[in-house]
Amino acid sequence: MEQTSGALTEAVYYILLSLTQPLHGYGIMQKVEQLSGGRVKLAAGTLYGAISAMLEKGWIRQLPEERGSRKKEYEITDVGRDVLHRELLRLEELLRNGREILGGISNET
Amino acid sequence: MRHKIHKWFWVWDFDKEEKWLNEMAAKGMSLVSVGWCTYWFEDTDAGAYQYRLELLEKSPEHPESRKYISFVEETGAEYLGSVINWVYFRRPTNSGEFELHSDHATRIKHLNRILRLLLVLMLCNLYPAIYNGWLYFGVSHFTLNLVCACISLAVELLVAAGLLIVLRKRRKLEREGKLFE
Incomplete structure (x- = not known):
């Protein structure tokens, strides 16, 4: 079983989310920026490191390269989806506790 | 027009080197090529490019490094060259802020x-x-x-x-x- 007891980094979380559709590196950067309303801007080096680590863990996979295209496309795997789901549960717990204790803010959403 | 400038930076002052390259670019002198203590600039619009440099673990010719360099290039950056394992990139300022590391x-x-x-x-x-x-x-x-x-x-x-x-x-x-x- 994958060890995913820790929190995912914001970058990893958003990269996985963005890869529910096939994207190449630059596409991931744009998608993550769009998803986060311009807040999370992934830099190329950080993205490269995260992609390499996730490929190794089997959370994402590289799609077969199209002829004539140098750009590599990636997509989330079932293992990656599982990791995302578990992260969602963790985040929900964080939100629930925060709202319960701080109150107020919860009504806004 | 091309300008050649000789300048020395200590390895640990890589951020100063990066800052200097960006200041030059802000003045309209954009780096196009690098060599040992040598920088070649070309006249461009002021602030047309942003520069970043990075020390790679392996030589820039190594397949792993080449993979990384082409990945960075795919994100809209231009690879300018290397000095030993230091690699130099630039990206047009109008494509947004250029960073190599975001965490x-x-x-x-x-x-x-x-x-x-x-x-x-x-x-x-x-x-x-x-x-x-x-x-x-x-x-x-x-x-x-x-x-x-x-x-x-x-x-x-x-x-x-x-x-x-x-x-x-x-x-x-x-x-x-x-x-x-």
Whole structure:
């Protein structure tokens, strides 16, 4: 079983989310920026490191390269989806506790 | 028009080098090529490009490095060249802010690569320092050996000072990283 007891980094979380559709590196950067309303801007080096680590863990996979295209496309795997789901549960717990204790803010959403 | 400028930066002052390149670009002198202590600039619109440099673990010709370089290029950056394992990139300013690292973890990893390089330099230099010292004091008493030993020792101290500078940068990042990603 994958060890995913820790929190995912914001970058990893958003990269996985963005890869529910096939994207190449630059596409991931744009998608993550769009998803986060311009807040999370992934830099190329950080993205490269995260992609390499996730490929190794089997959370994402590289799609077969199209002829004539140098750009590599990636997509989330079932293992990656599982990791995302578990992260969602963790985040929900964080939100629930925060709202319960701080109150107020919860009504806004 | 092309301008050639010779300038020296210590390895641990890579951020100063990057800042200088960006300041030059802001004045309309954009780096197009690099060599050992040599920079070639071309006249462009002021602030047309943003520059970033990075120390790679392996030589830029290594397949792993080439994969990384082409990945960065795919994100709209241009690879300008390398000096040993240092690689230079630029990206047009109108494509947004250009960074190579966007979190503490990868910035710390980069500093660790620089620290490793400095440690190797120190180790390589330790041998001539000790050997020449031993020759002078124990065997030959040749002044040349003393001079060589002193030079090696001076280099050793200089690199050690650089090492401390990078360690301080890393500590600062680590402290911030304890609270924020």
